[in-house]
Amino acid sequence: MVNITRAADLMEVGANGAGWVADLGTASPGDPLVQPLAPWAPLGGISDDGLVQGFDEESQEYTPWGYTSPIRTTITKSLRTFKITAWETGRTTVKSLQYRKALEDLTPVDGLTSYAETASPLPDRRSWWFIVLDGDTSLGFYVPEGEISDRADVTHKQDQMAGYEWTITAYPDAQGNTVYHADRVAETPAYTGS
Numbered sequence: 001m002v003n004i005t006r007a008a009d010l011m012e013v014g015a016n017g018a019g020w021v022a023d024l025g026t027a028s029p030g031d032p033l034v035q036p037l038a039p040w041a042p043l044g045g046i047s048d049d050g051l052v053q054g055f056d057e058e059s060q061e062y063t064p065w066g067y068t069s070p071i072r073t074t075i076t077k078s079l080r081t082f083k084i085t086a087w088e089t090g091r092t093t094v095k096s097l098q099y100r101k102a103l104e105d106l107t108p109v110d111g112l113t114s115y116a117e118t119a120s121p122l123p124d125r126r127s128w129w130f131i132v133l134d135g136d137t138s139l140g141f142y143v144p145e146g147e148i149s150d151r152a153d154v155t156h157k158q159d160q161m162a163g164y165e166w167t168i169t170a171y172p173d174a175q176g177n178t179v180y181h182a183d184r185v186a187e188t189p190a191y192t193g194s
Contacts, residue, residue, distance in 0.1 A: 009136070009186040014050045016133040019043040019084060021093060024125050024145060032131040032140030032182055040129060043097075044088030047163055051130055053141070054081035054167070080170040080178045081149070082130060082141065085163040089154075097148060098164045100124045123147060128168055140182035144173040 020029075020040040029036040036042075058077040061070035086094045092106050100121050106113055128143040152165035170178035 007188045010188055012132070012137050012139070013134050014132045015135070017046065017051055017131050019046060019051070019086075019131075020129040021097065022127045022129075024127055026127040028127075028142035028144070028180055028182070029129055029140070030142075030182060031184075032133070032138040033184060036129055041093040042091075043084070043086050043094060044091045045086075047085035047087055047161070049085055051132060051141075052081075052083035054079075054083060056081065080143075082128070082143070082146075082168045082170070083166065084130075084168075085152075085165040087161055087163045089162050089164060094164060097124075097126075097166070098151065125171065128170075136184070136186045138184045142180040142182065143168065143170045143178070144180070145171040145178075147171065 020036045020042050022039045022041065026039055029040060056077065056079040057075060060074045060076050062072045062074070063070045086097075088094050089098070092103060095101070095106055096103050099115065099117055101115055105115055125145050125147045128141075128146045130141040130143075132139040146168045148166045149169040150167035154162055154164060156162050172178055
């Protein structure tokens with residue numbers, strides 16, 4: 001008879017989570033259960049869509065003459081992205097990300113913050129830290145070099161929360177890595193058949 005193994009404490013529901021950003025080259029906070037400190041700046045409230053971890057991969061198959069199945073596959077593209085909608089559009093850190101502005105460019109003068117959007121934006125790579133929490137389970141994602149590569153339209157409407165919907169693309173660091181993981185998962189006794 002087959003012993004089907006299941007362990008509810010090894011399942012994850014993104015019940016809560018958060019994100020932070022820092023200047024490019026900032027070291028990882030390291031542990032998803034430790035509060036990130038400066039220079040890490042919080043992104044604040046994120047929409048209930050949570051964090052979407054994206055995998056975009058392409059491959060090349062090699063099928064020899066006379067075969068109908070490939071004998072080898074090579075990965076030709078492997079892209080990692082993270083998608084969130086930042087709801088705290090008045091937060092200076094969030095505004096600086098949306099408009100690719102330095103924080104000092106968003107300092108209010110007599111209560112008024114004024115800035116311009118350029119027709120020729122420069123790259124705006126930063127370090128990113130995302131966590132996902134579910135009871136005793138916590139996941140941490142450190143992106144040493146990431147950039148907002150896609151921004152959705154922003155709707156300003158009476159019955160809808162305005163938000164900045166971003167896709168953050170992870171680029172390779174000096175070691176060739178795009179994302180570092182730091183996970184805390186409950187220890188589960190070994191099951192027969194697992």
